[in-house]
Amino acid sequence: MGQTPVITLNNGVTIPQIGYGVFQIPEAETASAVTTALQAGYRSIDTAAIYHNESGVGAALKAAGVPRDELFVTTKVWNTDQGYDETLRAFDASLARLELDRLDLYLIHWPTPKRGRFPDTWRALETLLADGRVRAIGVSNFLPEHLRAVAGLGGTVPAVNQIELHPQLQQREAQAANAELGVATEAWSPLAQAGVLGDPAITRIATAHDRTAAQVVLRWHVQQGRIVIPKSVTPARIRENLAIFDFELTADEIAAIDALECDGRTGPHPDHFNS
Template identity: 80%
Template sequence: MADTPVLTLNNGITMPQIGYGVFQIPEADTAAAVTSALEAGYRSIDTAAVYGNEAGVGAALRDAGIPRDELFITTKVWNSDQGYDEALRAFDASLARLGLDHLDLYLIHWPTPKHEKYLDTWRALETLYEQKRVRAIGVSNFFPEHLRAVADLGGTVPAVNQIEVHPALQQRAVQAAGAELGVVTEAWSPLAQAGVLDDPRVTSIAATHDRSPAQVVLRWHVQQGRVVIPKSVTPSRIRENLAIFDFELTPAEIAEIDGLERDGRTGPHPQHFN
């Protein structure tokens, strides 16, 4: 973690700028994958209740023997657990599966606007934050109107909004709304599920720097101030994804990658997913 830059969140705590995501890793494979990530040097791990692998993350953390204050652990409350009391119970269940006594970041996974429960869920997260059971609270997949509705409650402003961001889907309006409120953008699917890695503009830049296309795209993210959570179960790629802090893209190269925007969403649309 000492070699990984950190970003300071709006409540003053720091978060590693790159973490290891465990989305779609089967429970049986999660402990080994997280162990590989920790051995490579990752100290930020991102999971969620709906992934079904929190226990595997917890097993890897216990076996690693890394001091708790060197780790940054994130999980998320799922849609079916939204609501004040429901979210509090979901938090307890996630914490038990992880085998931890506190979290570093707890997120509302989706706004699920049809059910109109995300504000009550946010109040539950504020309670957990006030109880110091979580060091920071945030949201995921929130659009500007959802962010502003939470901010308008007049309490805690989300520290993070974890959204799908990659060169083919840059969500500039969502990022701008977050920046106005002091919310850090965290990119899930930062490589567009490999959908941009064979683009000639990316491969050309990669050749210039003698880097992989994935490293170039991850570097594009971090130079613009985002947190990224790439996922791989291949130890060599896990290590490769972390090795992005010893080179720099030029402004022209950043602009070239910016030009890949095509509204290439790979996941659900937040306005319609409930």
């Protein structure tokens, strides 16, 4: 995995601590963006069926020539595909678009509690894991009560819970539940879609370290043991986002960023999102 540190998941599988997210990248631009990320040194790529760009990811991976065992590829089952049989079909479709014969991580994208189908969806993920078609399974956007419901099924405990997490939305209860159950926390929208980069506390720290604001926020994440998947289509920023492992924030600097919490959610609330 190059110079990027790895996190060991609860089943022994390792994942690079920083990956490249492709949310909101149009299909036509995805292959080029992922190629740039791979050239910069990223080896973890995060996509989802609902992003409608799995084919672009697959094309880039195929053309890159990077050995498959050096790559970590994540995708997610969408809400309308939840259910046991539906999830198995959705997985096959995602795998075909990615042009892969196995996945590294497959996630339930949202709990959609009103649908009440995530227990059956989870059973499908366990089948895929047992069949060796995916190396690890997990969830995304699960609040503590949703996560405990999955853990309470008596089978596999999720390896990862990917949640919106950034200085203005730190989801401390969710992080605590993840830690309690041995589930790795992965932050999507780790920069709040750039919404925190102009904050005076962050810019002051960036100046002190001669770094960008984005590098400071990503460093804040990784120093606390989280996995992060920043997204950019700008080549210079793609490279900068990966260059965060040669400096360290002080305890006071971490505390200053911690103090920015304001329940600043940029995406839907998991209890209410059932599309």
